[in-house]
Amino acid sequence: MIGFELAPIHGIGAVAGLALLYQSYRLVAARKGSVFEFLLWAGFGIGLLAISVGSALKSVDLLYALEGTLSALGFGxxxxxxxxxxxxxxxxxxxxxxxxxxxxxxxxxxxxxxxxxxxxxxxxxxxxxx
CATH class of the missing domain: 1.20.5 (Single alpha-helices involved in coiled-coils or other helix-helix interfaces)
Structure with a gap:
């Protein structure tokens, strides 16, 4: 069973992540932004969405996975x-x-x-x- 504990910050983070994804797509579709800018802001949106949803799920320890990845890269x-x-x-x-x-x-x-x-x-x- 997947445990899910939704705090207000998780909802705010998910909405902000989706808003970043939508706005970055809208700017590129209207030719007001470059592909690099789309990738930059969409990456931030996906990261924020993943952290928000991942930290709300109790069966997934996203911070532990991030720490493991960063320690493999040489960070403390x-x-x-x-x-x-x-x-x-x-x-x-x-x-x-x-x-x-x-x-x-x-x-x-x-x-x-x-x-x-x-x-x-x-x-x-x-x-x-x-």
């Missing part, structure tokens, strides 16, 4: 290794966001320069016609 035992990997993933997301911001600023600067040149060219043409 305990929840500290899980927090370490979580922080690495968050750092990756912050870095990715920073790179996207820098790229957007560069594009905006290029567009401003191009617009200024077009305005100057338009003003020169209207002055020459007069």
């Amino acid at each position: 035992p305990g929840t500290d290794s899980i927090f370490f990997v979580s922080n690495l993933l968050l750092l990756f997301v912050v870095f990715y966001t920073y790179v996207q911001l820098v790229e957007s600023r560069r594009r905006l600067s290029d567009l401003n320069q191009e617009l200024a040149l077009l305005r100057y060219d338009l003003e020169q043409r209207t002055d020459d016609e007069d």
